[in-house]
Amino acid sequence: MSLSPSLRKPSRYRRASRPVEGRVFVFGLIIVVAFVGLVARLWFLQIYMGEELRQKSIDALTKSIPTRAPRGDIVDRTGKPLADSRQSLSLEVDPAYAKTNPDLLIRLAPLLGLTVAQLQATLDEEKGQPYAVRVAEKLTSDQVARLEENRLYLSGAIIQPNPIRNYPVGTVATHLLGYLSLINDEELAQLKPYGYRPGDYVGKSGIEKRYNNLLRGTDGGRLVEVEPSGAIRRVLSETEARPGATLHLALDRRVQWAAQKALEAEGKAGAAVAIDPRNGEVLALASYPTYNIQPFATRRPVALWDPLRLNPNHPLGNRAIGYEYPPASTFKPFVAAAGLQSGALSPNTTVFCAGGLRIGKQWKACHKYHGWVNLEQAISLSCDTFFYTAAQAMGIDAIAQAAEEFGMGRSTGIDMGGEADGKVPTKAWRARVYDARNLKWYPGQTANVSIGQGELHATPLQVANAVAALANGGRLWQPHLLMTATAWNGQVTYRAAPKLIERVPINPAILARIRGAMRLAVTKGTAKMLAMPNVAVAAKTGTAQTRANRANHGWMTCFAPYEAPTIAIAVIVEGGIHGADSGGPVAKAMLQAYFNHTTPPYPAAPGAPVVPDGMTGAGPGAVPVTTPLNSPATAGAAPTTGASATAKPASKRSVSRRHRRYSRRSRRVPRR
Numbered sequence: 001m002s003l004s005p006s007l008r009k010p011s012r013y014r015r016a017s018r019p020v021e022g023r024v025f026v027f028g029l030i031i032v033v034a035f036v037g038l039v040a041r042l043w044f045l046q047i048y049m050g051e052e053l054r055q056k057s058i059d060a061l062t063k064s065i066p067t068r069a070p071r072g073d074i075v076d077r078t079g080k081p082l083a084d085s086r087q088s089l090s091l092e093v094d095p096a097y098a099k100t101n102p103d104l105l106i107r108l109a110p111l112l113g114l115t116v117a118q119l120q121a122t123l124d125e126e127k128g129q130p131y132a133v134r135v136a137e138k139l140t141s142d143q144v145a146r147l148e149e150n151r152l153y154l155s156g157a158i159i160q161p162n163p164i165r166n167y168p169v170g171t172v173a174t175h176l177l178g179y180l181s182l183i184n185d186e187e188l189a190q191l192k193p194y195g196y197r198p199g200d201y202v203g204k205s206g207i208e209k210r211y212n213n214l215l216r217g218t219d220g221g222r223l224v225e226v227e228p229s230g231a232i233r234r235v236l237s238e239t240e241a242r243p244g245a246t247l248h249l250a251l252d253r254r255v256q257w258a259a260q261k262a263l264e265a266e267g268k269a270g271a272a273v274a275i276d277p278r279n280g281e282v283l284a285l286a287s288y289p290t291y292n293i294q295p296f297a298t299r300r301p302v303a304l305w306d307p308l309r310l311n312p313n314h315p316l317g318n319r320a321i322g323y324e325y326p327p328a329s330t331f332k333p334f335v336a337a338a339g340l341q342s343g344a345l346s347p348n349t350t351v352f353c354a355g356g357l358r359i360g361k362q363w364k365a366c367h368k369y370h371g372w373v374n375l376e377q378a379i380s381l382s383c384d385t386f387f388y389t390a391a392q393a394m395g396i397d398a399i400a401q402a403a404e405e406f407g408m409g410r411s412t413g414i415d416m417g418g419e420a421d422g423k424v425p426t427k428a429w430r431a432r433v434y435d436a437r438n439l440k441w442y443p444g445q446t447a448n449v450s451i452g453q454g455e456l457h458a459t460p461l462q463v464a465n466a467v468a469a470l471a472n473g474g475r476l477w478q479p480h481l482l483m484t485a486t487a488w489n490g491q492v493t494y495r496a497a498p499k500l501i502e503r504v505p506i507n508p509a510i511l512a513r514i515r516g517a518m519r520l521a522v523t524k525g526t527a528k529m530l531a532m533p534n535v536a537v538a539a540k541t542g543t544a545q546t547r548a549n550r551a552n553h554g555w556m557t558c559f560a561p562y563e564a565p566t567i568a569i570a571v572i573v574e575g576g577i578h579g580a581d582s583g584g585p586v587a588k589a590m591l592q593a594y595f596n597h598t599t600p601p602y603p604a605a606p607g608a609p610v611v612p613d614g615m616t617g618a619g620p621g622a623v624p625v626t627t628p629l630n631s632p633a634t635a636g637a638a639p640t641t642g643a644s645a646t647a648k649p650a651s652k653r654s655v656s657r658r659h660r661r662y663s664r665r666s667r668r669v670p671r672r
Contacts, residue, residue, distance in 0.1 A: 062236065063226050065132070068200070069217025070163035072244030074177065074207060076253040077281075077483065081168050083177055083208070085243070089139040090162035091147065092132035095123050097156030104156050111146045112136045122299070125182075126199045134199060137162060137298045165201070165297035169253065172260045175287040175318040176251070176416070176481070178206020179296040195219065201297065205318075207247065207481060210416050214485050214494065217244040245485040245493055250281035255567075258593035262586040263288035263573070270573040271319035271460040272586050274594070277468035277565045279498040280477025282414065284590060285461070289315040321419045324457035325572055328542030328579075329382045330557045331403070331452030333470060333514045335390060336375055338402030340510045344393040347513075350374045353385035362444045364388050367543075379517035380525030382541060384451050391450035392443060399449055400426045405504050406466035407476050408458045413501075414479045423457040425449060453545055463557060464570035471538075471559035471568050474504035474511055519562050527558070529584040535595050536562035539587070541579035544572075551575035556583030560591060567594050 070085035091112065098104050105119045112119075112135070119135050126133045136143070139159070147159060165180055167173075180201040183191070187202055194213045196202065203209035220241030225233045252274075259272035263286060274284035291308055308316050317323060339345035353370035356363055366384040370377070378386035391399065403409060409424030423429070425445075434441055448454030458466075461479060469476040478499040485494035504511075518538035521527040527539035542555030554576025559568040569587050576582025 061225055063224050065158065065160070065222045065224060067160070067220040067222065067239075067241045068162060069219045069241035070243045071165060071201075071217065072215040072485075073246045074215075074249065075246060076249055076251045076256075077283075078253070079248070080253050082173055082249065082251070082253065083165060083167050085163040086166045087161050088137065088164045089144060090134045090160055091136040091139060091143075092158050092160050093119075093123065093135050094132050094156045094158075098123060101156060104154065107150065107153055108135070108157060111150060112143060132158060132160075134160075134162065134299075138164060165294075167294055167297075169257070170294075171290045171292055172253075172257050173251070173286075174290045174293050175320065176206055176256075176285045177293065178203050178208035178210075178416075179293040180204065180208060181296060182299075191216070204296075205418065206416050207249070211247060211482065211485070214247065215244040217488075218242040242488045245487050247482055248484045248486065249481050250276070250283060250483050251285070251481060252283045252594065254593040255284040255590050256286060258589040259284045259286035259571075259586060260288065260290070262589040266573050266576065266582055266586065268573050268575050268582070269313055269319065270571065270576070270583075270586070271323070272569070272571045272590065273320050273460045273464040274567055274569045274590055275464050275468045275477075275479055277472040277475075277477075277559060277568050280465075280468070280479050281483070281498075282479050282481050283567060283594070285320045285481075287317070287319040289313045291315045318418055319460065319572075319574075321414065321416070321459055321461045324420050324422050324459055325553060325555075326454070326456060326544040327408075327452040327458045327463050328544035328553070328555050329384075329452055330463055330467075330540050330542040330555045330570070330579075331456065331458075332382065332387055332450075333379055333518060333540055334402050334406050334466060335387055335394070335399055335450050336379060336517070337470070337506050337510055337514050338398055338405075339390045339394050340375075340513070341506045342394065342398055344398065345375065345390055348374070349390075351378070351383075351386045351389045353383050355385075357385045357388040357447075359388065359392070359444050359447055360442070364444065364447050375513070376517040376520055379514070379540065380520035382521075382526050387450040388447040391447045394450075396425060396430075396441065396446040396449060397427060399446065400424050403456060403458075405476075405502075405506070406469055407501065408456075408462050408466060412461055412465055412479050413499075414461060415481055419461070420459050422459055422462050423455065425455040429455075452542060460570045460572050463555075464568055467540075467557045467559055467570060468565075468568035469504055470511060470514060471565035473508050474506055476501045476504060515559075515562070518558075522558075526580055527556070527584065529580055530556075530558055530588055530591065532560075532591060532595070535560050535591070537591065538562045541584070543578055552577050554579040554582035556580070556587045558587050558591070560595070567591070 070087075071083075073081060073085070074083040075081050091108070093104065093108070105116045108114075109116045109119060114136070122135045123133050139147075144159065147154065147157075167177065181204045183196055183198065183200045183202045188196060188198065191202065191212055194216045195218060196212075196216060203212050203215070208215065218241065220239040222238045223236045225236055255274050259274070263270050263272060266288075268288075270288055272284060272286045273282070275282055289311075295304055336345065340347070350372050352372050353366055355369040356365040358364070364384070366388075367382070370381060370383045370385065373381065373383045373386055375386070377383065400409075403424045404426065409422050409426070411419045411421050425441075430441055433439075445454055449456045465476065465479055478501050480496055480499070482494070483496050484492055487493050515538055518540050519536065521541070522530050522537050522539050526541040527537075530537045530539050537558055537560040539556065539558035542557070544553040544555060546552055552575070554573045556571045556579045557569065559565040567590075569590055571579075571583035571586045571590075573579075573582035573586065
């Protein structure tokens with residue numbers, strides 16, 4: 001049955017429905033493709049890239065906060081501390097956060113007592129830090145309280161425990177220990193294999209520099225979960241920092257203290273060195289004037305350098321190893337030994353001293369009229385005329401050879417930097433300085449060298465080492481400070497062995513005779529002030545001539561006990577004139593400290609770090625620079641002592657427990 005024409009849909013309606021059906025099909029196809037693409041993307045993100053993205057999300061929610069390891073302790077031969085580390089608190093800032101949120105530094109500046117420019121300069125100075133930069137150290141209780149009160153507005157800043165170098169002996173061993181400063185790019189390239197990183201403090205001189213690799217500890221840290229605001233939610237894991245190795249030095253703190261204080265009492269620049277003749281261990285190495293190295297253990301303003309660098313007394317210089325002086329009459333025993341060995345002098349040689357000797361057209365004066373003197377009298381009474389005569393028979397080459405055989409004219413190899421070589425007028429030196437300029441070497445110059453003057457220069461360390469070789473029968477040891485290094489777990493990681501440089505090619509019987517002459521200097525000669533009731537001392541005095549209008553330097557060398565020496569000493573006092581009057585009291589104080597075991601009152605180092613839990617010291621910027629007693633600013637002033645010298649310090653165990661508890665509590669200041 002067919003429909004009537006009136007009931008059938010017109011053809012124009014059938015033509016209009018076809019585009020609609022096509023659009024529905026295309027729309028459905030797009031939906032299917034989009035759904036398939038979405039599924040594929042979900043598979044790619046959740047399955048193919050799932051592990052990587054999960055790790056990135058974890059990293060975005062966690063932060064690694066490093067904990068700096070304290071440097072290893074430095075102790076003397078009896079275990080008494082020379083340098084250690086004390087915990088303090090520092091404020092660290094995330095440089096990336098501070099860059100995008102400049103208001104952070106604006107809020108921090110008044111709380112720390114600094115300017116925004118100072119904080120920004122600190123951040124710029126330590127570019128390359130992996131997480132945070134220390135902008136303030138040794139926070140005081142008031143500073144910590146102010147930071148805590150404003151913690152909601154200081155996101156990007158964190159209070160961290162921070163070990164600060166501490167020197168319990170104050171200025172007694174400044175030049176020996178050396179000072180610390182922030183690591184620079186060159187040092188970082190050298191020390192990076194030992195764990196150093198930007199922002200670390202490293203030794204710049206002395207033992208601190210020589211053993212940077214041993215003193216460096218192993219950093220610890222905390223892995224923390226953070227909120228999107230940057231606030232720490234919880235600590236996920238914690239690794240304890242391990243301190244560096246403890247260095248056990250050969251130094252005897254009593255002898256070092258006695259040497260430093262005796263030099264200060266003289267009030268003039270100088271140096272004192274003590275060596276064990278049996279093995280080359282350095283028992284004392286003092287230089288004066290000195291300075292306070294405690295402020296260098298933290299960020300220091302440039303102003304700290306100016307009083308030291310511009311001081312006319314040059315307190316930064318280590319006179320014990322870095323300054324060269326004419327050894328004066330302390331060189332005479334070595335000339336006498338070489339003269340006997342070569343045959344230029346006989347055991348029975350005597351010389352008439354009429355107050356001097358004419359050499360050519362020049363009159364070479366002696367310090368007094370002695371009459372007839374033999375070798376023992378020439379040494380004990382320090383007769384120049386005897387050695388003027390011996391010099392003409394020996395010649396300059398034999399005298400120069402004697403100086404070299406006893407270690408002069410070259411560095412000793414002590415385990416610290418800054419050592420001078422000294423000067424000996426050898427053939428090679430004369431060819432370079434005299435022959436190249438057609439200059440003539442005169443007999444009078446040889447006479448000058450024979451009494452330790454003229455073109456002969458040596459450091460106090462070289463003189464002390466030469467005396468030690470004379471005292472022990474001719475063995476020239478390499479001086480050394482470090483005996484052992486002990487790791488945090490008690491394992492000995494380094495042990496020094498005595499190193500024999502050479503044996504002096506002089507008959508032991510001749511050396512014994514020279515030692516006897518030096519013993520006479522104490523019993524009947526120029527060094528009577530060193531006589532001790534229970535210890536036999538042998539010595540030699542000296543007066544080093546200087547340039548016109550300057551006072552002569554005073555020398556004193558000695559060793560004891562005479563029969564079996566265990567200590568050899570060399571002392572120089574600049575401008576001290578006579579060695580007996582200036583160097584003598586210093587050497588006597590060192591001998592008394594060594595043999596009588598006197599225990600000096602060790603002062604607490606000025607500027608000890610402060611933490612809020614009661615440790616004593618001074619806050620940031622409150623550490624004064626210690627200037628030498630004979631500097632223009634402090635001439636005539638007496639050493640200052642404070643209550644901290646007698647205050648009983650907190651035990652190391654209690655301090656470490658308190659700070660361990662503190663480090664486990666997050667001190668990150670969250671954002672508002």
